[in-house]
Amino acid sequence: MPLAAPLLAQENRQHYLINDSILIRTRDGAEVPAIVVRPKHQQQPLPVIFFFTIYTEIKNLSIAKEAADRGYVGVVANSRGKRGSSGEVTPYEHDGRDAWDVTDWISKQSWCNGSIGMYGGSYVGFTQWAAVKQGVHPALKTIVPSAAVVPGFDVPKENNVFMNFVYPWIPYVTNNKYLDNVSYNNQPHWRNLSFNWYHSGAAYRTMDSIDGVPSKIFQRWISHPSYDKYWQDMTCYREDFSHVNIPVLTTTGYYDGAQIGAMYYYRQHMQYRPGAQHYLVIGPWDHLGCQHVATPFVSGYKIDDTANISIHQLIYEWFAHILRGGPRPALLKDYVNYQVTGTNEWKHTASLAQMNNDTLTFYLDTSHLLRPSPSAGKGFLTQEIPLADRQGGFTYNAIQYPTISNSPNMINGIRYESAPLTEALTINGAFSGQLHLTANKKDLDAGILLYEHLPDGRYFQLSYFIGRASYARSLETRTLLEPGQPAVFPFSNTRIICKKISKGSRLVVILNINQSPFEQVNYGSGKDVSDETIADGNTPLRVKWSGESYVSIPVWK
Secondary structure, X not given: OOOHHHHHHHHHHHHEEEEEEEEXXXXXXXXXXXXXXXXXXXXXXXXXXXXXXXXXXXXXXXXXXXXHHOOXXXXXXXXXXXXXXXXXXXXXXXXXXXHHHHHHHHHOOOOEEEEEEEEEEXXXXXXXXXXXXXXXXXXXXXXXXXXXXXEOOOEOEEOOEEXXXXXXXXXXXXXXXXXXXXXXXXXXXXXXXXXXXXXXOOOHHHHHHHHOOOOHHHHHHHOOOOOOHHHHOOOOOHHHXXXXXXXXXXXXXXXXXXXXXXXXXXXXXXXXXXXXXXXXXXXXXXXXXXXXXXXXXXXOEXXXXXXXXXXXXXXXXXXXXXXXXXXXXXXXXXXXXXXXXXXXXXXEEOOOHHHOOEEEEEEEOOOOEEEOOOOOOOOEEEXXXXXOOOOOOOOOOOOOOOOEEOOOOOOOEEEEEOOOOOOOEEEEEEOEXXXXXXXXXXOOEEEEEEEEEOOOOOEEEEEEEEEEHHHOOOOOOOOOOOOOOEEEEEEOOOOEEEEEEOOOOEEEEEEEEOOOOXXXXXXXXXXXXXXXXXXXXXXXXXXXXXXXOEEEEEEEO
């Protein structure tokens, strides 16, 4: 082991020209730290692979070296305030402008041939879209965002419901110039914090007080409960997508927690720039699998052999295509490329709309059945949820482990089930629908779990939804419910699933009121949910769910 470091240093000197202590000055005077790795014996300028990340990790050097190994110049830059740079670390807020400035700096270096490609996943997927918000730099020829998050849209909140899992991430990336692994990996501490807050009944904004460590970033985030200008300024928003005129390759997965973020970027780009050269690859992968290499099992489920691919290799095939004029990757037979779970096949279409040729609409009948048409009387089912009660279980509106279980999560829920399918079909896309309700409060958070009830009695989770009624029509504007008055709660921001559904299977919908230690608790007072306490839940939530409610599921028959 003592010889490992000298041998590595010798290898680096033999094969690479490495500069790992660069500070790039931005237009507003900040410093961005960067690593540049070039093939040692390359004389001519090369295309550049650029990776912009908040994560200051040892592997960043390896990322840049791999690019050099493949015949490119590798550049990894970190958010301002990280590594050797001065200033404060502030996630999301400056990355777009800084990434553009680093792109500009790269383009002016003698070793750059004028062609730059960006890639990376999760936060690094976000930085690519942020980099093109103000305009695509002339040297940037492509971006390859994987599992890209959208701040304010899917982190730190989803459909404007704040999620606790992001809270420990803040000190992880901001406590020092690198990463606070000791803090972040103390999972018992973070789990206990969520439960301590939940059982105390305190306001959500006191989370950092309960933790004993003030967090101005957390406080700033929760002071923006809607998708307002604070969040919109961080990455591409509406017309910003219209000028993204370079080829894009997006990858995400059915079990990727950031799928709705990745698909937001895809849909918005196609909406505001019809005909954009935007390729999509989606399959049965989780958050890491859709960035790197697929694993044979995801959430306990064995994926089809044909889905067991290397996304990382696909990305470099894409770079060879765009930056070197090589052939298009074989997997990209059309713009939308998706693996259908249970068939061991890939499908390829020109658009999301062409993934399906029919839609199954099921009404949530008062008989607890999913019916293809509403009953004549419609009627309603009534729920009473004591949101101040902490004695029972809690909902889990998320990707479940394992994906296949013996029973669905019924906490705070009502179950609706279809008749057995008379023929096999494929669900291809994201479910949507409307909830028709009357509540005694001004707001509520609802969850929907979608399952395939297999002929053998087990349940396969297909997708889910979590959202806030007051933001159902617009994430930008809050519209409270009128207690005692009928209301419509439309929903569409759900996750895509592509799976063969067996003949004899039934579809199951669990409709619930979200109540969990791991998200905000919406007590329905109409105040900012971060300010509500358990006292606001002394009166139980009473909801009448009308039989006019329905879910629509896109399918291929």
